[in-house]
Structures are given as C-alpha cells and as structure tokens.
Amino acid sequence: MPKSLSADIKNDIKSALLAGKDSMDVASRLGVTYATVNNYANKFFPNRQRGLGGRPMVVSAQTKRFIKIQVVQGQLKTAREVHDKLMELGYSVSYKTAINVLKSMNFFSAIKVKKPLLTTKHMKRRLAWAKKYQNWTTDDWRRVVFSDETKVNIWGSDGCN
Template identity: 50%
Template sequence: MVRALSKNKQESIKSLVLQNKPYSVIMERIPNLKKFTLSRYANKFSPGRVTANPGRKAVLSVTTKSYIRKQIVNGTLKTAKAVHKYLVCTGHAISYSGTIKVMKSMNFHAKIKVKKPLLTKVQKARRLAWAEEHKNWTSDDWRRMVFSDETKVNVYGSDGCN
C-alpha cells in the first residue's frame, strides 16, 4: 500500500497548486517529491484546473495564419518566398524554412510544375499523321509551304473579335 504524504506536505502542495505554480517550482520547494505523486495530489485538490500549454510558443498568430491562407488561395501570395517576404515586412521574425513549415501545417505543399506540352491523344495522332504524310517532301515542296503562328490579322479594320 502506498504511504500518504504528511499533512504539512499536502497543505504545501495544495497552496502551490492553487497559486498555479508549475510542477518544476513545486518540486524544488518540496524535497523528495516525485512528479507522479505531485500530479495525483494536484488532481485531487484542483480537478478542473487549466494547465499552460507546454512547448515553444507559436511565432504566428491564428489570425495571421488565416490571412496568409486567404492570400495564397486568392493568388496574391504565390510562392513560399513571397510569403516569407510578406512576413518579414510585417515584422515577424521567422526564417524561410519556418515559413515553409507554417505553409505545410496549413496543407500547402510545394510542387515543381511539370513542363510538358498539353496535347491530347487525338492531337498527338494528328501530328504523327501529318509528319508521316510530309516525311518525303523535297526542299521545293517545303518552300511552297507557308507557316503561321495562327495570329489573326485584319487588313481592313476590326471585325469585333480580338
């Protein structure tokens, strides 16, 4: 059976817990007190207490993150460098890697855009058929061909279309 603490120690724990002192301070003031024992008595004396959030404090507030998310979705901030530049200009002390971590926490992940022609299977088949059809053309045949970039040129004014 577990031996109970003396009434004196229990009263000390109770007063320190009610003052919202951290466990580290209480354990320094009361010798030979284990963290588990302290936790058990703290829950006994103050069952509904709210403890401080452990860990490092966030650099950006919830509202700042919300604003950044909105700007990224709208397209105002398109890259991590743009987000970092914005944060530095607004006075936040955050590194570029920290900016990337914040963006990842908001489910924005970096992607390298794939450079490829946007051709469908039908377009590819037409191109291949055209190339095979003109494979055996001579230089004279190609001189008669006129290539265009499909730009519309109106000789006699506008027809209302761009």
C-alpha cells in the first residue's frame, strides 16, 4: 500500500498550484512524482483549466487579427502574399507556416473555378436570346431538339480511337 503524503506536503502542493506553478516544477521542488502532483491537483481543483500543450505559435494573436482583416478586405489574396506580409512584419517563417496561420483562422485554399471569358458582345447576344425565348412555354421547348454532337455509348465503349 502506498504511503500517504503529509498534510504539509499537501498544503505545499495546493499553495504552489494556486500560485500558478507548473506541476512538473512543484513535483521536483517537493520531491514527489509528477503523477502525485497531478492527482492532488485533480482532487483539489477538479475544474482547473489546463494548458493546451504543444509548441507555441510564432505569430502573435494581434498579428493574426491584422492578417485576417487584410484577407477579408481583399488586400491579401494568396498565401504567398500573406507569407510576404509576415516577412515584412519581421516574422521569419516558412511558406507552410503562413498556410497554417491561414488555416487556424478558418481560411482554406481552393482552386479557382474556370469560367468562359465573356465579352460585351457575348453578353448582349445572350441577353437578346433570353429575351427572345422568355415567353416560351414547356410545349414550345419540347419541340426543340438539342444537339451538341456528343455521342453517348450506353453499352460500353467503342474502344480506343
């Protein structure tokens, strides 16, 4: 059966944790194990807020807010521009870190959808066509045969051409 800690050590653990000391520091200072300190911390402070752990972010929260505003306003459009802005602000970060900063603010990359380039002439012709057939009924459209010269094979292919 494990030996119980004295009231003095328990009080020392409690006061050190209340002072904001790290569990590992408290354990080494008092000569008890890290697990013991954590067990008592969970017992004394069941709702304590724990650190998230991991490496701290290089880019500050204030800089992230600044970058977010610039992205939303359209001043920074690509991750490369964000990376250049971070370098300009004095952060020596990689391009991948710039992408991670954007992801942490819920900005994700996407490939731009390709659309046909419409000239003014195209737009006028499309509008004229739409106005011409605007009042057609469903029966009128049933009489139209749409042909785009595409061959559709239902039962397999015709092989390589």
